Amino acid sequence: MPKHETPLLDQLESGPWPSFVSDLKRQSEARHAKKNEIEYQIPEDVVDDLLGVLELSYKEGEVHWKHGGIVGVFGYGGGVIGRYCDQPEQFPGVAHFHTMRVNQPAAKYYKTDFLRSLCDLWDFRGSGLTNMHGSTGDIVFLGTRTEQLEEIFFELTHNLNTDLGGSGSNLRTPECCLGESRCEWACYDSQELCYQLTMEYQDELHRPAFPYKFKFKFDACPNGCVASIARSDLSFIGTWRDEIRIDQEAVAAYSGGEIAPNGGAHAGKDWGKFDLQKEVIDLCPTECMWMEDGKLKINDKECTRCMHCINVMPRALRIGNDRGLSILVGAKAPILDGAQMGSLLVPFIKAEEPYDEIKEVIENIWDWWMEEGKNRERIGETMKRMGFQRLLEVTGIKPMPQHVQEPRTNPYIFWKEEEVPGGWDRDIADYRSRHQK
């Protein structure tokens, strides 16, 4: 017998897509059946009361979680999101419902024994509800009470050899695509760079010292599977600067219809016979490809590495060998000043251990932002307010056409005094000697 009637939520149990309501009910039943024979450290009816408060929100169209709550583990300023229900008498099981962010292994590969031990811990000390994974990439433990926070942290670090992720005005948990582990398009080892920078900047991850949040995301190629260009303050996108490798026999096999284009991604509809001219050459944004004597030619110097031809013919075209990454700065969602896409700062940098060159770029940017950034100002907004030139100055990067879509359309150039011969101090008497009043 459920603790709360949920007539509205029950309607979300039908339909083919996995029902989170069915999932919550299943979790509630298992908890009451004491399936795992453990002494729950938070209320047994936590999931029932979550269903109850959610039903209330569905009825009223209003949220019932209180604003914030300052809770955390000793010595960390991030990793825990305090959450309290604003109807604690009605739903005591979720009166406290804090979230913990657990730093996920790069690209989210797991062995079952590790995840099972996380399940054991979370059944025992939390609600048993998780997000696999949160938007930033962490494993999210959803719902526990204040007195369990240190205990969970102790068990995570002592027994599971793992750590919390970031929240608040700090470095958020870095996230990467699966990169070289299972992708032929990876231009660098995104997992390793993600891991190394996560380890290097543990202090920044756990102790908020920034004006606002700061996100690193790692895409190993310009396809951008972790959306780094749209949502990370520093976006590391793999690229190459030599020639696309061509297997002409495979090109012919695509033309001949022996290999399905785009890895078979369009198999659900009959799009007609594959047309290399129309589907690859004519769609190339730089028009740098053509057929000559039955062979595909590419003027690589004009290629902007958009990936289209490689995506369409993965067996015929491969990324170049001189690989590295581009660094883009300042992406963010609209709050507060409108959405921003990452802007290209470093067109090409090698991604080789110990990644010192990359760390130098990061630290120069941080130093500047921590000095100049206003409270709750993302780096993208600081850049917009102070100008891209300042970013080039603080990072010591030479301005180049790659930095802009087009040069400026207004000539209001802020010349600096030292850039103008003779400086700005002038003598009015000297001027008057040449110009009458």
Next chain:
Amino acid sequence: MAFISSGYNPDKPMENRISDIGPRHYSEFLPPVIKNNKGKWLWHEILEPGVLMHKAESGDEVYTVRVGSPRLIGTETLREALEIADKHCDGYLRFTTRNNIEYMVDSKDKVAALKEDLASRKHEGGSFKFPVGGTGAGVTNIVHTQGWIHCHTPASDASGTVKVVLDDLFEEFQQMRLPAQLRISMACCLNMCGAVHCSDIAILGYHRKPPIIDHENLENLCEIPLAVASCPTAAIRPSKTTIKDPKTGEDKTVKTVAIKNERCMFCGNCYTMCPALPLTDGEGDGLVIMAGGKVSNRISNPKFSKVVVAFIPNETPRWPTLAKVVRQIVDAYAKGARKYERVGDWAERIGWERFFEACDLEFTHHLIDDFRDPAYYTWRQTTNFKF
């Protein structure tokens, strides 16, 4: 329930304390076929919806079966997912950025049994637990935020809106018949914990009423200068007002803020800084639909999503208008776009005036940008328009 300690001693918090150890190294968790061929993959193929094959230089192959998940999952379902990995994949699995689970096996003859097993598992209410799909030119899992499940600023629920949209688009998740991939994202407020602002279709929770001012508690809950500074449109100013003291019943003057309602664009930033300025409202809250964004650099540059429907009410529990509008956009796109063309590229090619026609959406004054500089760049400065 008796309190059981893990060994942590609150009197000596530093004793045996371990901190800043970071995540586990990913190499501990890579399936052998992945580990052995890392950095040496040659090409891949989608064998059927939800099933990928990657070929390595060594000749090794890895077969990946991708399944959707509602992201919010209990340990019971997670343990079931692990059992499947133990049974078919030697105890390895991974999650994608879009919250799918991927099961990997090292030979083709293991795929059928795995798929059959996954398809056979259903919740009591009838939904699949582990639906296979989400690859290629189709719809993959909708990334989303917490909504009414856990967040304090949402204007809508996330899990519910995603469930109804994916129920409706389930066939598109299990097939690959669209012109290109179609990425849908949901964020339950403007903070957009995720990248909905660059999605083919974005569902966005939105408030439409300025904050309520809790004069009685504001001074105690908030730093007034921070609340004032938090407003991007300078709608908030410090103020004083007289209220009745709830204890004595007498008039008293309190420090508070005043809000110019007509300047408010309902971003909620003030509420984040000051809990005495709540926004949530059953009538005011609802959804915005955006379309045409993408993050990939393929063919055209990454682009932002554009607002195409200014408001849809929170029609709980199944948001029929939301599901209908998303379906209209998907159907029009499927019909009108060329092979490889993303939603935004299609809209730009035919023109946005045609986009609204094709999708049968009404264009309203709310869709014309009036927010600062970015607005100007979205108005039309040419006579090259279509009737």
